[in-house]
Amino acid sequence: MAAPYKLTFEEQLRHIIDNKTKPPGALGRLEEIALQIGLIQQITNPAIQHPHIVVFAGDHGIAKTGLVNAYPQEVTAQMVLNFAQGGAAINVFCRQNKLTLKVVDAGVNFDFTSMPVKVINAKIGFGTKNYLNEPAMTIVEAEQAIEKGRSIVRQLAADGCNCIGFGEMGIGNTSSATLLLSAITGLPVVEFTGRGAGLNDDQLQKKIDTLQQVYEKHALNTLGQQPIELLSKVGGFEIAMMAGAYLEAVHLKMIVLVDGFIATSALLVANEIFRLTKQPSAIPGWTTLIDHCIFAHTSQEAGHEKILRHLGVTPLLHLAMRLGEGTGAALAMPMVQAAVNFLNEMASFESAGVSNKE
Known part of the structure; x- marks a missing residue:
C-alpha cells in the first residue's frame, strides 16, 4: 500500500491562503506576495520586523562633463544633506509608513565627517573616475564596495531588521545603470x-x-557575464554597494523590495555575481536573486519598463514616478505588510463558520 501523500510546505501555505474567507485568488497580488514571503521565511505566519530603506549615495566622474546630466554633480552632496535633515521625499514616505531610513555615503565627492549629520560613512572614494576616458574604478574598489554593502545589511539584520528596500542618489547614475543593463542583457544602449x-x-x-x-x-x-569587471569599467560606488546589499539580504532571507531603474541595474549585477558564485538558495526551485525579490514599482525612466518586461516581473505600483531615493519601495511597503496581515489575521472558512463553495 502506498504511503499517504504529504503536502510540501508550499502546498500547505497555498492551502492556508486559499482557505481564507474569500474566493480563491480574490486578493490578487497580495496572495502572491504572502506566498512569496512565507516561502522566504519558511513559516506559515511570517512577520515584518523593523523595516528599513537604505539609500546609497555616490558621485560619477562622467557628471563633471555635463554630457549626460542636467544637474551639476554638487547636487548629490546637497541631496544627501537633505536626506540627513529629513527634507526629501524619501523622508516623508518613511515617516508616513514608519520605516527606518539609513543614508550611506558610498562615494560622494564631499566630506560629511565634519558635519553634524547622520550619514553612514562607507566611502570608497570621492566619486568614480570619468569612464569616458578610463575605468570608473579598480577591481579592488568594486570588491570593497560590494563587501561594504554586505556588511551594512548584515548589521541591520543583526539589529532585528528582516525587510529592506534600497534607494540611491548620484547625479549621472542613470547613465551608469544604462550601460550596466545594456551589457548584461545584450540589448542596445538606446533601449x-x-x-x-x-x-x-x-x-x-x-x-x-x-x-x-x-x-x-x-x-x-x-x-x-563578468559583473565585477563590468562594475569597474562603468559602475558607481553606490550601485556596487547596493549590489552587495542585495546579495547579503537574500543570503539572510530578508524580504527585499526593489525600487526603480538604478536599483534594478544593481540587482542584475548582483544576480550575475550570485549566478557565478553558485550561491545555494534555501527555497526549492528558486535559482536567481530575482525570485527572492518584490518589485515595488515601474519607474517612468525610459528603460525601466523594458528591463522589467525582459525579466518577466510585474511590480506592485505604477505611479509614473522617476525620483529614485527608494521612494517606490517605501510606498509599496504597506502592501507588503497587508499581505502578511491577511495571512496571519484573516479567518478561514472553518474558523469563521462560513460555508465554502464546495
Whole structure:
C-alpha cells in the first residue's frame, strides 16, 4: 500500500491562503506576495520586523562633463544633506509608513565627517573616475564596495531588521545603470537611455551618443557575464554597494523590495555575481536573486519598463514616478505588510463558520 501523500510546505501555505474567507485568488497580488514571503521565511505566519530603506549615495566622474546630466554633480552632496535633515521625499514616505531610513555615503565627492549629520560613512572614494576616458574604478574598489554593502545589511539584520528596500542618489547614475543593463542583457544602449533628472531632446541625444561611445570604448558587449569587471569599467560606488546589499539580504532571507531603474541595474549585477558564485538558495526551485525579490514599482525612466518586461516581473505600483531615493519601495511597503496581515489575521472558512463553495 502506498504511503499517504504529504503536502510540501508550499502546498500547505497555498492551502492556508486559499482557505481564507474569500474566493480563491480574490486578493490578487497580495496572495502572491504572502506566498512569496512565507516561502522566504519558511513559516506559515511570517512577520515584518523593523523595516528599513537604505539609500546609497555616490558621485560619477562622467557628471563633471555635463554630457549626460542636467544637474551639476554638487547636487548629490546637497541631496544627501537633505536626506540627513529629513527634507526629501524619501523622508516623508518613511515617516508616513514608519520605516527606518539609513543614508550611506558610498562615494560622494564631499566630506560629511565634519558635519553634524547622520550619514553612514562607507566611502570608497570621492566619486568614480570619468569612464569616458578610463575605468570608473579598480577591481579592488568594486570588491570593497560590494563587501561594504554586505556588511551594512548584515548589521541591520543583526539589529532585528528582516525587510529592506534600497534607494540611491548620484547625479549621472542613470547613465551608469544604462550601460550596466545594456551589457548584461545584450540589448542596445538606446533601449535603456532616458532623460534622467530632466534632459531635453538635444541633451538626450548627446547622452545616447556619449554612452554608445563608452560602450564601445570598454567593449561592454564582452563583459555581460563578468559583473565585477563590468562594475569597474562603468559602475558607481553606490550601485556596487547596493549590489552587495542585495546579495547579503537574500543570503539572510530578508524580504527585499526593489525600487526603480538604478536599483534594478544593481540587482542584475548582483544576480550575475550570485549566478557565478553558485550561491545555494534555501527555497526549492528558486535559482536567481530575482525570485527572492518584490518589485515595488515601474519607474517612468525610459528603460525601466523594458528591463522589467525582459525579466518577466510585474511590480506592485505604477505611479509614473522617476525620483529614485527608494521612494517606490517605501510606498509599496504597506502592501507588503497587508499581505502578511491577511495571512496571519484573516479567518478561514472553518474558523469563521462560513460555508465554502464546495
